[in-house]
Amino acid sequence: MRIGVFVCQCGTNIAATVDTEKAAAAGSLRDVHHAETIQYTCSDPGQRAIIDAIREKELTRVVIAACSPRMHETTFRRAVTRAGLNPFMMDMVNIREHCSWVHSDVDTATGKAIDLTSMGVARVRKQASLFSSKVPVTNRVLVIGGGVAGIQAALDIADAGLPVTMVERGPSIGGNMARLDKTFPTLDCSSCILTPRMVEANQHEQIDLMVNSEVDTVRGHVGNFEVDIRKKATCVIEEKCTGCMICQEKCPSRAPDEFNAGVGESKAISVPFPQAVPLVANLRKEHCRQFIRGKCGVCKKVCKSGAIDYEQEDEVTTERFGAIVVATGYEPYDWREAYPDYGGGQYPDVITSLQYERLLSASGPTGGHVRRPSDGEEPRQVVFISCVGSRDESVGRPFCCSVGCMYIAKQAILTKEHIPESQSYVFYIDIRAGGKGYEEFTRRAQKEYGAVYLRGRVGKIYPSKGKLMVMGTDTLSGEQVEIEADLVVLAAGFAAAEGAGELARKLNISYDQYEFLSESHPKLRPVETNTGGIFLAGACQGPKDIPGSVAQASAAAAKAIGLLSKGELETSPMVAAVNQTRCTGCFKCRDVCPYNAIEAVEARDGHQTARVVDSLCHGCGVCNVACPPAVISLKGYTDNQLIAETLELLR
């Protein structure tokens, strides 16, 4: 056995605190026939050095002490393959994230690097060659969420020729962007650019659009997911409804207008908004007399198409997909509980920015005339408050919403355009305007549209003689300020879509404490999740504007297309295997396996033994521990390897 040890300096990232020469001196260990340090191992010359050493020194196994294997394991597996080794004959040791970056003392870091490297050597000594197999994939993609990100991803994938199922839980696709009036920094009309795409998605022959639907359960794994989709009963037969809205007109029951973010009212049966896709009515039972009092039936009577069916039930269908794109977006943070000083939702003229979008929008409840909710008056003094439920640790929301500064500037501009005599005031802490043309845009709001920006967080809002008194500070002048406002608009922070965490658990992907879904690597794998075959698009991953959402959606689409383009997938060979001759047939392993990957086979002598189905096994190793005679073993993480690694440290 001939082992080679390569210690990476990572420029100064490692070399500054780890004496890499000393670490490479693990070269004196048993079976080590070559050791060297490399400045940047992952670079081309770095990889070449490894390949050359393998060839020249006839190495059969390799240990690379460098960054996290989560970063470059695949890179180096490929490199050693090029040199003719089995890819699994390489093992990585993490002396950067777990060593040089967390220790400042050279002796400590070097000592630890030496230990970790020797442990790697001990481990690789027990490594066996592993071989992966190929499985066919399902050529169909599931897109969850029909906002601008989901629509973009679906269109890109469908245009590449792959069939797509789009599952949207609301009654229409379009998401939050459909609610916006104009969009920064170009001020083009949101629905003018979005509606054509919504229609295109609906008409695309490769896209199967399912509204009022949610994902129930997910089984299987990359290449072959099996998903139960629940289509919720809306009492309207989608195929029959023409969207004529006569039912909505005649319905006697009022209901909150969700599309208009709660400004204005709707009916128990309604078409969500005039540009909705699909343009179909839906009935909300919790507001409908037919269901509350057991009597009404007006909509059924007036519907000429016979589209109403009060007996309709949820439908669950099961479909198979090769990849999944999650694009469940965001919701404005519900600020009311956390900001009693801003009235906690009790003052009608303190509204959120999203509600204000609806007041600005020509298709909104006021027909695009800005009128304040309390008395329908046109406001003259409008105060915008940024970071409500953002950058505020005291309410558990320390992060930046990343779009607030921009849409406040937009809304200040639009306010002036709607009401030339108006004056806008903007309370901000910092103006975050990092995108292309963004800074110029916020400057324009001030310079050309006369919005007065005050740097400070507002302390309190209270009503006084039909106005709202806003008590704040301008920290730049050091003065307390008080503004008499007609309307106050709060830039409520970004929150993940309701139930995002629950969906993530169904999909077995991770999410952060705010239920934003986690990407696999913040820079290098920003659309992948830690679960193969599941990708992220848009604001579900974190606060994002439209350009960012769309870009990520196209990236996710590209990933999904790339994954499925080969028609088959290589499975990981790091799966469990049973030594059948010694298996007693107790099936403790089968009891614990989370993936039903263990089946019973009859041995030649007639007794039952366990066998692992490679394509189902995920390699968790739970069975490995459960087996009484210890005859089922996880390849790549065998007992022998783990013991060797442990004992090496304690030597």
Next chain:
Amino acid sequence: MAIRVSTTIADGAALVADIERRSGERVSACYQCGRCTSTCAAAFAFDYPPHRIMRLLQLGQVDKVLNSRTAQLCFDCMTCSSRCPMTIDVANVIEQVKMIADEHGIRVNKEKSIRLFRRAFLKNVRRHGRLHEARLLTWINLRSFKPFNDLAVVPLILRRKKVHIVPPKIRNRREIHRIFHEVNGNGGGNGNSDRHGGGK
């Protein structure tokens, strides 16, 4: 620190560290949002509003802070603390500034009356074990050379039997004296007033 400081008492950084230790707060946690100032009912009378006190401390400008009227005028109502988005106990920070100013014998002339009030109050408690409000009121007014301050309300107070004429006294005054003696003997300001019981 690259910023020039004109501290007269001691090196600014050391004092800031002391303020941080006593209060259990990190001044660097403040991101100058100004919400403390927005909520402060007294800031109009301060020379530096609370967010600027935090800023000056961040810059190590301790002399300005220690000599500020703010430190004397802040009445520790904790409105700012309860509103700070960074959960900084701003009032506590200012409180520690005030105590350090006291320990250094800094007298902010304009705000003499507040010191007078505190002294009078404690003297009163020390002597009787309880507070005699009428006496406190008149004593302060005389000392601060504003004899007519509040005098207009006095007859009203008396008419409504709001004030005892005879000072209230407690029986076991020796215990009270022992308490005063003990805290005086220990030299007072030992930084034990961290109301979070030892910082965060």
Next chain:
Amino acid sequence: MSAYSYFPGCSLTSSAGEYDTSFRLVAGTLGIGLDEINDWNCCGASPAPHHWGGNLGVMLPARNLHIAGYGHEAMVAPCAGCYNRHKNAQHELAASAELREQTSRILREPLRYQIEILNLVELFDREISPEALAERAQGRLEGLNLATYYGCLLTRPAKIMNFDNARNPVSMKPLLRATGAQSDHFPFKSECCGSYMGLAKKEIVLRAGRRIIEVAKDLGFDAIITACPLCHQNLDLRQSQINKTYGISLEMPILYFSQVLGLALGLSADDLGIDAHMVSARKLLAKISGSAVDPASPAKSGDATEPTATLSGIGEAS
């Protein structure tokens, strides 16, 4: 009937006598036993902790906690300042064995300090349910809109007071509503009234008080309800000064929480000391239907005391 150890504090024995009276009366009516702490001392209010590095502010209350601990599980301190001081002291004692030792040395007995400390709102909240109160109140206070005012000391610092929500206290509301009165959201309910700056730095207090009262008036409240003698002093006693200084006329009655409960229970306004306030609450009483109060009867003028009496006070103190 549960008995509580009772700490009236200095204010309740003088300027806030009506708070004490009304509290005892209401407690009696509800069958809540109160044992006044034997030979209690001043808690040190705000000057004590601000003056001697805090220890004085711990030891003065510690003595009361120690005495109250004989035979009682909980003590009530209706003055928000006293409540705050005692809770703070208790917190610091719990954190420092050294302080506990020091205090034990002074008291010449092992210190007892763990008695539960309640403010008045907490106490009533525990002793009477809104439903029970509503039944006894029979809507007596219908027609009134009462602003709840908590000030600073009841809830702050939140980590130590551990009472209600420091940003949005609501605990008075259920009982107030049970009286039949309305109690809308009052945006200034946890704003500072100026605290003890009243004696030394009047302009701060007047400005703070003006805003609180003005907003209450503006929003159509009939009275401001407080559970703190200092707040009461700043809002009631100083209201005439506010009016004079700013050339306005506010006329906003400031009532103690206990007085409102008393009125709801049908106790007489006289017994509850309503007339001890500077701003008359008579108009407000007239609004209440079926109240035991005779709205026509003029405010009783207290026994006239010779103003010269204060001068002797000056002589002694100086």
Next chain:
Amino acid sequence: MKLIGFLCNWCSYAGADMAGTSRIQQPGDLHIVRMPCTGRINPLLILKAFQEGADGVLVSGCHPGDCHYNDGNYYARRRLELLARMLPAFGIASERFQYTWVSASEGARWAQVVDDFTERVRSLQ
């Protein structure tokens, strides 16, 4: 001091990476062994480690409910809790063993765990 940390690849190992990326300084005694899942950890391996002179063993995985393999960490918890209870019988102070959860985004929490665990074991030395 020789401390061993058995970390699952998906949550805690990534969390430790995150601590590194954020440069959160930690004591250097703990050596991390990567595992696919805490469910792969055999209690006997931990006993063996103690037997061979480990000063402390830390196991960290995904938060309950977040296991990459659905419920591997539940199996781990059951097994390791049993182990923790048995340790004193083997003459090993129970403070030397800890089982905890750190997610991929909790770099700071990981560093805190290392700090606390190291301190705890050091105080036994």
